[in-house]
Amino acid sequence: MKIIEQFLCGKEGNLSTCEDGLIIGKHLIAVLDGVTSKGIHLWNGKTSGFHAKEVLSDYLRQDVEKQSAIELMRNLDRILHDNIESAENLVSEDYPRAVIIIYNDFYKEVWSYGDCQCRINEDIYTHSKKIDELNADLRAFYLEYLISQGADIKELEQNDLGRKGIQRNLIMQFEFENKLGYFGYPVLNGMGIEESMIKCYSVTEGDTVILASDGYPVLRKTLKECENELDYIRQNDPMCFRLFRSTKGIKQGNASFDDRAFCKFIV
Numbered sequence: 001m002k003i004i005e006q007f008l009c010g011k012e013g014n015l016s017t018c019e020d021g022l023i024i025g026k027h028l029i030a031v032l033d034g035v036t037s038k039g040i041h042l043w044n045g046k047t048s049g050f051h052a053k054e055v056l057s058d059y060l061r062q063d064v065e066k067q068s069a070i071e072l073m074r075n076l077d078r079i080l081h082d083n084i085e086s087a088e089n090l091v092s093e094d095y096p097r098a099v100i101i102i103y104n105d106f107y108k109e110v111w112s113y114g115d116c117q118c119r120i121n122e123d124i125y126t127h128s129k130k131i132d133e134l135n136a137d138l139r140a141f142y143l144e145y146l147i148s149q150g151a152d153i154k155e156l157e158q159n160d161l162g163r164k165g166i167q168r169n170l171i172m173q174f175e176f177e178n179k180l181g182y183f184g185y186p187v188l189n190g191m192g193i194e195e196s197m198i199k200c201y202s203v204t205e206g207d208t209v210i211l212a213s214d215g216y217p218v219l220r221k222t223l224k225e226c227e228n229e230l231d232y233i234r235q236n237d238p239m240c241f242r243l244f245r246s247t248k249g250i251k252q253g254n255a256s257f258d259d260r261a262f263c264k265f266i267v
Contacts, residue, residue: 001029001105004208004264005223011215013255019049020213020259021057027065027105031116031261032056032098033213035187036248038170039093043083052096055079056188065104069111069200073193076100080190092174097189101127101211103203108267110209112199113186117219119210120203124219127199129185131173135166136245142166143241157239163248170247207267215260217244223262230256 003024010018019034034049043051056076064072080096087094099114110118115127139162146161147153156162176183178194186197203209212219218229233240239249240257250257 001027001103002266004266005262006264007223007260007262009215009255009261010259011250011254011256017047017050018259019047019053020215020261021053022261022263023057023060024263025061025065028060029103029211029263029265030057030060031101031211031213031263032060033100033114033116033215033259033261035097035099037093038174039091039095041087041090041094043087043096048094048096049098051083052080052098052188055083055096056098056100060102065106069104069107069109069198070195072102072111073100073113073188073195073198077188077190077193080188081192082190084190093171095189095191097187099187103209103211103265103267105267108203108205110201110203110211112201113188113193113197115185115214117210117212117214117216118201119208119212119219119221120201121208125199125201126214126219128214131176131183131185132247133245134183135169135173135247136241138169139163139166139247140241140245143239153239157249157252160239160249162239162241166247203267205267208264209267210262210264212263213259213261215256215258216262223264226262230260 008022021032023030034053037047101112101116142165143162216226237243240246
């Protein structure tokens with residue numbers, strides 16, 4: 001593996017709160033995205049998404065490259081399960097959750113579980129979730145309605161009533177984790193994986209591969225192009241409900257709407 005570009009940045013501009021992770025080992029490259037917390041429980045003073053990213057990163061730094069995709073995803077999920085079991089008075093919203101995409105050089109395969117993205121030569125795989133598209137559209141609907149009724153967009157940037165409008169949906173969607181069906185989606189949550197939701201892509205020597213979290217609206221060929229797309233949205237649609245619909249916008253003072261991780265390499 002020859003690393004071309006790598007980048008990790010928290011949405012707050014601070015890696016100490018960044019819920020994305022980037023692991024580059026001798027035979028394995030992984031991008032992790034800790035799921036934004038919906039609960040109030042803190043894990044050693046950190047959010048559940050940050051905690052999930054940290055404990056799974058620690059495991060991936062071990063010699064795990066000879067595990068199959070199913071074995072590895074099961075083991076990653078089991079780590080989260082053990083953390084949940086050792087905690088007290090948790091509700092589902094507090095569970096540490098993460099999604100992941102991995103390149104395993106031993107198998108010459110990319111493995112995805114969740115909505116991290118990859119680009120293999122010219123082919124892009126976003127792994128986007130139907131339930132996110134629904135909530136992003138609904139948030140945009142709320143915001144457009146409020147604006148049509150005279151709400152000031154600058155005030156909405158400070159108090160995102162669209163996000164508050166879908167808050168109940170964001171809790172309800174837990175019911176569809178790792179379940180087959182139109183709204184079902186994969187996520188490591190400590191409660192067992194759905195093996196059929198693991199995506200696998202074979203690559204060959206000389207292929208150019210990009211792994212990234214969903215913090216990039218469009219996965220272009222280079223980091224600069226990806227950042228340029230993000231800058232355009234930041235300048236023209238900071239609430240992320242017109243040019244790029246998301247379940248959350250860019251909070252004032254933040255660098256982006258989400259953390260982002262990026263790694264480009266040649267097999």
